[in-house]
Amino acid sequence: VNVEFEWLKRAAGERAAELVEDGMRVGLGSGSTALAFVGALGQRTRDGLRVTAVATSEQTAEAARSAGIELVQLDAPLDLAVDGADAIERGSLAAIKGLGGALVRERLVAEAARRFVLIADDSKLVDHLVESQPDIPIPVEVLPFGWQLTGARLSAYGEPKLRGSEAGKPFVSDNGNLILDLFGCDWREPATLAARLKATTGVVDHGLFLGLASTALIATPAGVAVLNAGAPR
Numbered sequence: 001v002n003v004e005f006e007w008l009k010r011a012a013g014e015r016a017a018e019l020v021e022d023g024m025r026v027g028l029g030s031g032s033t034a035l036a037f038v039g040a041l042g043q044r045t046r047d048g049l050r051v052t053a054v055a056t057s058e059q060t061a062e063a064a065r066s067a068g069i070e071l072v073q074l075d076a077p078l079d080l081a082v083d084g085a086d087a088i089e090r091g092s093l094a095a096i097k098g099l100g101g102a103l104v105r106e107r108l109v110a111e112a113a114r115r116f117v118l119i120a121d122d123s124k125l126v127d128h129l130v131e132s133q134p135d136i137p138i139p140v141e142v143l144p145f146g147w148q149l150t151g152a153r154l155s156a157y158g159e160p161k162l163r164g165s166e167a168g169k170p171f172v173s174d175n176g177n178l179i180l181d182l183f184g185c186d187w188r189e190p191a192t193l194a195a196r197l198k199a200t201t202g203v204v205d206h207g208l209f210l211g212l213a214s215t216a217l218i219a220t221p222a223g224v225a226v227l228n229a230g231a232p233r
């Protein structure tokens with residue numbers, strides 16, 4: 001564990017928790033940075049803030065419950081959603097998400113929120129998303145039924161690799177689906193790529209989050225920088 005990153009994640013999470021106002025319905029992202037936000041929000045609720053929240057994964061739901069945050073279903077718009085990312089593009093705040101395997105619920109929550117805020121340490125910030133490859137693929141969640149053929153369709157856009165779990169078996173998402181990690185994609189038109197992935201039969205969703213985040217809180221050793229989408233880089 002990189003202690004500095006842990007500290008930075010906590011700083012970003014705490015800063016995001018300051019955005020939450022009394023009575024808000026809040027979306028809780030997934031992954032270690034999002035869990036830092038859940039911890040900080042839990043502290044605020046113990047100090048008297050009243051919120052209800054929607055969790056994007058079973059792991060986050062468990063953390064929220066133990067932090068004393070009241071969980072509700074995603075049955076209405078949210079005021080704010082806060083989530084981590086695997087890579088965030090300076091300027092546009094386009095992001096790659098889903099290395100933690102929660103991308104389907106993460107997008108549902110992000111799109112339900114009036115304001116979607118990304119939190120990360122500065123190692124996640126890139127000038128162009130394309131730079132993050134080959135290390136960071138685009139995760140694509142697919143139905144288990146016929147997944148090999150879905151994979152063959154996806155190979156028109158990159159090289160799909162079935163994600164495994166630590167036990168050596170395929171990784172299974174909270175939705176009971178598989179993840180194909182797409183490497184070596186053609187990034188010239190990210191919006192076209194995103195639309196094609198979404199339109200592929202057998203695909204539930206993908207981890208390209210374009211035009212969703214309005215703000216990114218990026219923790220650096222010098223402090224937490226507030227980046228707004230569309231602002232000069």
Ligand code: 5RP
Pocket residue numbers: 029030031032033034083084085086096097098099100101102103106
């Ligand atoms: C999970 C995600 C996470 O937000 C992403 O993987 C970042 O995780 P971490 O904060 O642990 O680096 O998209 O699906």
